[in-house]
Amino acid sequence: MAPEKAVYVIVVEGFADWEPAHALAELRRHGQYRVESVGLTLATVESMGGIQVLPSTSVAKVDTADVAALILPGGDRWENSPVEPELEQLLNDLDAQGTPIAAICAATVAIARLGLLRGRRHTSNGLEYLRSNVPGYAESANYVDSPAVRDHGLITASGLGDVEFARELLEELNVLSVEDRATWASIFRSARLPGGAA
Structure with missing residues (x-):
């Protein structure tokens, strides 16, 4: 039975289309979630990879x-x-x-500027990256040098951590078992199937 709620993804001009891809595919496939694409308006946007996306709704709606x-x-x-x-x-x-809110790569800058990192463990594209892009950033004590971090409903990830980002979302929404999440992440990170076959 499909969940009543949906996973929403923000789609704005130039969004990094590959970064949420693993998470969206697995949440839809294994979690049976609907996926809603959210634009600032209902106008078509073009992703960083040149994909034209027509939002299914707007932020205001x-x-x-x-x-x-x-x-x-x-x-x-x-x-x-x-x-x-x-x-x-x-x-x-x-x-x-x-x-739950999940931000990856430069989107961590946006949530840092809004104060959503306050008091929560988090990561990004590096501590200096956050410091240089977020004036007044004062959460370095909570910064974790890891591909993805989950703390009290907030998931953050480096732009190189799309697999780990997806795994944290799967865990947050309790999709797949602990063992299956670990196996899935290992396969996509190592490019090897269980047992060593490539």
Whole structure:
């Protein structure tokens, strides 16, 4: 039986299309989640890889009661643009109600600027990366040098940690068993099937 809620992914111009791909595929395949693509508007956007995506809804129309988790892929825009007020409101509302938020690569800059990292273990593309892109960043004591980190409903990951990012989302939403999640991550990280066959 499919879950009642959906996994929402933010799609903005230039989003890093490969970063949420493992997570979305496995949450849909093994978790039976619907996937909703969320734009700032309903206009088509082009991903970093040139894929044209027509959002299924807009940030302003998201029903927070329908969100099982929200994924923010990376992309250069997060380093260079402020977070739009309506997206900031959505993220704060979801965080307040305990809905998981998952940010990877440069999207960690966006959530750091909004204060969502405060008091939580987290990672990014490096500690200096966060310091240089987030004026006033003061959470270095909670920074973990790891491909992906999950703490109190917040998942963060390096841009090189898409497999680990997906594994943390699978764990947060209790999709697959502990053993199957570990096996899945090992296969995709090592490019080897169990037993050593490539």
